[in-house]
Amino acid sequence: MAEEHDEKSPPFVVPGGKAVEECEDMIRRSLRHPTVKFLKEHLEKAGCAVGDNFIKAVHCHEQISGGFVRGTGIKVCSNHMTIQDEVNQVVIHELIHAYDECRAANLNWANCAHHACSEIRAGHLSGDCHYKRELLRGFMKMRGHEQDCVRRRVMKSVIANPYCSEAAAKDAMEAVWDVCYNDTQPFDRAP
Incomplete structure (x- = not known):
């Protein structure tokens, strides 16, 4: 990386x-x-x-x-x-x-779904997409900004994976979104 x-x-x-x-x-x-x-x-x-x-x-x-x-x-x-x-x-x-x-015993970073899942979790749980950070980046949307931000950042990262085309990255993100977005481990809930 x-x-x-x-x-x-x-x-x-x-x-x-x-x-x-x-x-x-x-x-x-x-x-x-x-x-x-x-x-x-x-x-x-x-x-x-x-x-x-x-x-x-x-x-x-x-x-x-x-x-x-x-x-x-x-x-x-x-x-x-x-x-x-x-x-x-x-x-x-x-x-x-x-x-x-x-x-994860079998995490494979070359697998677009595995990569997307970890990016979803990292984007959601790290505070990367806090509305104040988004405003500083020039994204002014108030409702739904956090999920839009996570999706945008996941796509940017997974597309950079040489094993994932843009279409494969989008399909992978959509396929794992609900499970991975709601997986807040090791936190009890999203910080």
């Missing part, structure tokens, strides 16, 4: 984007966020320890905020981060993917 910077080409940088070292400090601060602590605790309860190097800041070539990579951990794209809240959101979103990976 997140591509590390190589020496050949400069990374894409958001105006005000952070250096890797600065982003590492922001990640350390995010580890004190109550939702991050809750998710880490539940990952460990599920048998998946989160070590010191599980969440890393990197420069990314793609226009993404971060990503979860099976067997590696979470990458936060420092050159796309400008404020602490963005780092917190990326870490929470990606920890939900890590939790899904941990609890």
